[in-house]
Amino acid sequence: MNIEVSKAALHDACLRAVTEISADVKGLLQAALDRETNDTAKSMLSSMLDNLRIAKEQDKAVCQSPGYPTTWISFGDGNFPAFAHDTIAEALGEATRKGYLRPSIVDPLTRHNPGNNTGEGVPNIEYQYHPGQPYVDYIISFKGCGAELGNAMKIFTTATLKLDKDFEGLKRFVLETVINAGGKPCPPFGIGIGIGGQMDIASKLSREAISTRKWDDENPDPLLNRLEKELLTNINKMGLGAAGTGGDTVCLALKIAKAATHTAIAPVAINFHCWVARRAGIRVWDDGRVETIL
Amino acid sequence: MSTINLKLPLKEEDVRSLHVGDVVTLTGRIFTARDMGHLKIRELYQAGKPLPKDFEGAAVFHAGPVCLKNEDGSWRLNVIGPTTSIRMEPHADLVGKLGVRAVLGKGGMAEDTLRACAEYGYVYLQAAPGCAAKLGQGITSINDVTWFELGMPEALWDLNAVEFGPLVVGMDTHGNSIYKTLRENATRIMNEIYPE
Numbered sequence: 001m002n003i004e005v006s007k008a009a010l011h012d013a014c015l016r017a018v019t020e021i022s023a024d025v026k027g028l029l030q031a032a033l034d035r036e037t038n039d040t041a042k043s044m045l046s047s048m049l050d051n052l053r054i055a056k057e058q059d060k061a062v063c064q065s066p067g068y069p070t071t072w073i074s075f076g077d078g079n080f081p082a083f084a085h086d087t088i089a090e091a092l093g094e095a096t097r098k099g100y101l102r103p104s105i106v107d108p109l110t111r112h113n114p115g116n117n118t119g120e121g122v123p124n125i126e127y128q129y130h131p132g133q134p135y136v137d138y139i140i141s142f143k144g145c146g147a148e149l150g151n152a153m154k155i156f157t158t159a160t161l162k163l164d165k166d167f168e169g170l171k172r173f174v175l176e177t178v179i180n181a182g183g184k185p186c187p188p189f190g191i192g193i194g195i196g197g198q199m200d201i202a203s204k205l206s207r208e209a210i211s212t213r214k215w216d217d218e219n220p221d222p223l224l225n226r227l228e229k230e231l232l233t234n235i236n237k238m239g240l241g242a243a244g245t246g247g248d249t250v251c252l253a254l255k256i257a258k259a260a261t262h263t264a265i266a267p268v269a270i271n272f273h274c275w276v277a278r279r280a281g282i283r284v285w286d287d288g289r290v291e292t293i294l
Numbered sequence: 295m296s297t298i299n300l301k302l303p304l305k306e307e308d309v310r311s312l313h314v315g316d317v318v319t320l321t322g323r324i325f326t327a328r329d330m331g332h333l334k335i336r337e338l339y340q341a342g343k344p345l346p347k348d349f350e351g352a353a354v355f356h357a358g359p360v361c362l363k364n365e366d367g368s369w370r371l372n373v374i375g376p377t378t379s380i381r382m383e384p385h386a387d388l389v390g391k392l393g394v395r396a397v398l399g400k401g402g403m404a405e406d407t408l409r410a411c412a413e414y415g416y417v418y419l420q421a422a423p424g425c426a427a428k429l430g431q432g433i434t435s436i437n438d439v440t441w442f443e444l445g446m447p448e449a450l451w452d453l454n455a456v457e458f459g460p461l462v463v464g465m466d467t468h469g470n471s472i473y474k475t476l477r478e479n480a481t482r483i484m485n486e487i488y489p490e
Contacts, residue, residue, distance in 0.1 A: 040315065040462055044462075047422035051425035051427050051429075060373050060426075061372065061373050061426060061427070063424045064373050099360055099362045102360040102446055102447055104358070111448075113444075115445070144424070168488050171488050172484070179481055182473055182477060184380060184400075184401040186423035234488075243422060243462075244476070245420055246476055275423070
């Protein structure tokens, strides 16, 4: 593993993540505009696509809010990137000084703002070990926090899931959560749903599902794939629309991840992601090759 | 859709003539305020102390801009976009009493604001969410900043706007809210799809 190559690639990925949104989400936005029938929603979606172009042309932040940075790092044997935390923190500081990121990370109680978008536990990193993996994957994601105001979590049981009615209890909870969130999570949003484990695991899975998967991919698990499609269709039938001011598309993508849980419970976490999907993913092979994966 | 260009400071009749769905732009001075700014204003107002700005006819923007400092100590705007307005719902009456005529943000507000809009005569204007680079083009300069010690997002920024927008009237002075109507409609559809 070449540490200097990895550091440079990770630094560049951090800066890419704050100045553009991922291509999959941009494609879904354009498709939503193409089929939109509501005039206000058309105007909102056009503004969003214009905004991406202007930010790119003028080398500016896409959104004023940097959101909250989490990076997923998967590594194998002998390639653990011990430098990653400091490299990301330095990149955040640089992006803040250059005006790509507004200084927005504060102490949760005193609200003290150190001014560099870092703090206790920030940048957050989720490490995953995969034995024998000859590369390190880095996915850095900045998720906006207006979206957090719509999030919900509930510990279901077999009865409340309505297992006998094809999970209608779960499905209704998702739609109720979308109605309560309304325009708060910057629609057209993405939704990540984590099911299983205990509260902490369901919540982490919900963020990982919507932050690390491509929004136009297919879930390889047939049951989850069916639920994702059904929920996405029915959420959009409710007419909330882009910006939450009415229209055909309030949700661009819905992704579910699961983990085993205890026989007594079924924890479900619902996590909104604003349309400004600022993220970047790279794979750094042990032989020094660098690939873009997101 | 035709766009109405409104000049700041706004008059009560300007906003009472607006209806949900109208599209407007704003020209003149806009003040930003979010969670901490509203708390500071409330503190001063309740103590009967002078406020840093004259809010009569003002537009208050729920936003925290990204600003860069020039060598001479003045500020320039990089980008600006709306933050989630519902956090400011507890201040619905306060902004009405101050004489604010337009509240700008995203995501809409709730019952207290809808009542206050009718009672005091102000409207809620929705900006396109996440469009900070585009919206920033409507801000020509920064007059000054108050309470910078609260941090860049929470400070009160005094901005010069020219045809800032487009903004959609989300809540008007006639008791109408796009958000409330959509929510009721969505609940009805949900009950048809997945009955309780």
